[in-house]
Amino acid sequence: MATSRTRGEPTLTPSGRRRTAVAAGAATSTAAGAAGTSEPKAISDEQLRAMVEGGAPQVVAGPTMLPPGTAGAEAAASAATGTWRSGMTVTAMWAINEPRNAWIYVTGLGWRRLYNGKDGAFMALVALAGQARQTGRQIAFREEADGMVYEIYLW
Amino acid sequence: MPVSKALDLTRLRTDLEKSAADWQVTYTSMTALEEDERVLRLGVPPTPGLDPATLESGRDAAAAVAKGARAEAIGAPAAFDLRQVGGVDYGTPVRDQGACGSCVAFGVSATIEGVARFTRRNAALAVDVSEAHLFYCHGRAAGARCTTGWWPDQALNASRDTGVTFEDYYPYVAGDQDCSGLNADWTNHLAKVTSWQPLTGNPAGMKEYISSFGAIPACLDVYQDFFSYGGGVYRHVSGSYAGGHCVCLIGYDDAQGCWIAKNSWGPGWGDAGHFRIAYGECRIEAYQVCGVQGVSLRTWHPDQQILGLWSNEVDANVWAYGANRGWLKLDGGSVPTNLAMLSELSAAKAGGRPVGLFEDNGSVQQIYAW
Numbered sequence: 001m002a003t004s005r006t007r008g009e010p011t012l013t014p015s016g017r018r019r020t021a022v023a024a025g026a027a028t029s030t031a032a033g034a035a036g037t038s039e040p041k042a043i044s045d046e047q048l049r050a051m052v053e054g055g056a057p058q059v060v061a062g063p064t065m066l067p068p069g070t071a072g073a074e075a076a077a078s079a080a081t082g083t084w085r086s087g088m089t090v091t092a093m094w095a096i097n098e099p100r101n102a103w104i105y106v107t108g109l110g111w112r113r114l115y116n117g118k119d120g121a122f123m124a125l126v127a128l129a130g131q132a133r134q135t136g137r138q139i140a141f142r143e144e145a146d147g148m149v150y151e152i153y154l155w
Numbered sequence: 156m157p158v159s160k161a162l163d164l165t166r167l168r169t170d171l172e173k174s175a176a177d178w179q180v181t182y183t184s185m186t187a188l189e190e191d192e193r194v195l196r197l198g199v200p201p202t203p204g205l206d207p208a209t210l211e212s213g214r215d216a217a218a219a220v221a222k223g224a225r226a227e228a229i230g231a232p233a234a235f236d237l238r239q240v241g242g243v244d245y246g247t248p249v250r251d252q253g254a255c256g257s258c259v260a261f262g263v264s265a266t267i268e269g270v271a272r273f274t275r276r277n278a279a280l281a282v283d284v285s286e287a288h289l290f291y292c293h294g295r296a297a298g299a300r301c302t303t304g305w306w307p308d309q310a311l312n313a314s315r316d317t318g319v320t321f322e323d324y325y326p327y328v329a330g331d332q333d334c335s336g337l338n339a340d341w342t343n344h345l346a347k348v349t350s351w352q353p354l355t356g357n358p359a360g361m362k363e364y365i366s367s368f369g370a371i372p373a374c375l376d377v378y379q380d381f382f383s384y385g386g387g388v389y390r391h392v393s394g395s396y397a398g399g400h401c402v403c404l405i406g407y408d409d410a411q412g413c414w415i416a417k418n419s420w421g422p423g424w425g426d427a428g429h430f431r432i433a434y435g436e437c438r439i440e441a442y443q444v445c446g447v448q449g450v451s452l453r454t455w456h457p458d459q460q461i462l463g464l465w466s467n468e469v470d471a472n473v474w475a476y477g478a479n480r481g482w483l484k485l486d487g488g489s490v491p492t493n494l495a496m497l498s499e500l501s502a503a504k505a506g507g508r509p510v511g512l513f514e515d516n517g518s519v520q521q522i523y524a525w
Contacts, residue, residue: 063465063474120470120490131501151467
């Protein structure tokens with residue numbers, strides 16, 4: 001069962017300047033970090049289930065917002081908790097050779113990590129963010145208290 | 156009193172002036188027809204065991220019940236019109252059943268179309284259900300013919316259990332047929348009612364279903380004056396009983412005390428093919444009424460522009476918004492399949508290129524990205 005590593009994070013801004021707010025754990029040092037010290041631990045069924053399910057509450061439902069300009073288009077409407085950001089633009093992306101560790105740079109907000117709990121969800125979010133970056137199209141997204149982006153609308 | 160010739164509008168106008176009715180008489184596509192021709196444009200059998208002489212006996216009581224079932228008391232709006240919901244028209248064009256008692260197929264088809272559009276909040280959804288398939292195949296199998304008519308509950312059972320193809324796979328022409336005109340590929344191009352329930356005698360439920368799902372089929376007793384309806388809120392004033400008829404209710408108005416209905420006598424009849432009928436009139440709540448809770452589709456949606464893509468923290472939960480279809484979930488059978496579809500749709504979206512999407516009940520099964 002793969003686990004997520006969360007140490008690496010981007011340190012440059014899109015203009016190429018080194019970011020000062022995220023100084024600890026530069027990519028190179030993280031990638032070349034000391035040998036792991038983890039070892040198997042006994043876990044309960046509940047803990048195992050939580051790990052398999054990614055820990056965070058699942059939101060299985062589909063999208064509720066409509067594309068801008070569509071008849072009946074609504075502002076962010078979701079039963080999920082978290083903070084919604086609309087009309088955002090992705091101007092940079094970052095990834096590192098760690099499992100499921102990719103970030104996006106959102107104009108006016110800065111770097112945000114993409115949800116890293118599951119391969120399929122992670123790759124879909126990366127693909128949406130990549131399209132947003134390439135095409136300059138706006139996104140709306142939901143970020144949770146852990147600072148990760150859990151949901152993306154690409155318009 | 157059988158009417159064997161064209162209706163006498165002068166006499167009808169005189170009768171209306173003497174009454175308190177608030178509707179207008181006009182020369183319609185039905186006025187000039189003779190009685191047997193008009194009756195052919197109905198199509199619901201009489202209620203078994205009910206004496207036609209007693210049809211109007213419960214009119215006032217039924218009206219009182221319908222008025223008392225205030226929509227706002229059940230959390231529904233005081234008025235609803237599928238053609239004007241927040242400025243959006245979710246209706247579909249008015250059809251003409253012609254000289255065949257197939258009104259049930261039209262009332263049910265109009266309901267399927269209205270529910271399909273309204274429940275998806277998609278006024279552009281391409282959904283034109285084949286009344287021919289419904290009546291000449293499903294109805295015929297149940298013994299229905301142009302001269303016998305049919306029942307909405309039976310049509311809804313067939314629509315739920317087997318489904319109804321679209322108009323381009325079996326275009327409607329009035330006159331009994333043996334179903335041979337049905338396209339052999341119809342199982343890949345159809346709409347299905349997901350579920351329905353009876354609402355007969357339940358005006359509060361009727362309002363709840365109309366405002367929640369968009370439309371319901373309902374039957375009514377038709378009298379000779381109805382054929383010359385030209386606007387306003389219809390109440391039976393004069394003329395003999397002509398037969399039972401099925402229409403699609405697309406709205407109501409508690410202030411006016413009426414239902415809003417879509418008929419199947421062409422757009423030239425009534426109020427652009429529609430009419431308003433007072434609560435309690437012509438057994439509109441008591442004859443047979445059904446409520447449809449949803450419609451699933453299995454069909455190709457060609458030439459869709461992808462206007463939006465979406466995903467969240469759940470694996471294989473990616474959706475695409477087709478311009479004329481709305482949100483569809485990409486096949487969630489496996490993550491690789493899901494991501495392959497996302498990749499193709501992303502590229503099409505980036506290039507502004509159209510795609511073809513094959514939908515089965517809200518899920519994309521196949522894609523062409525041109």
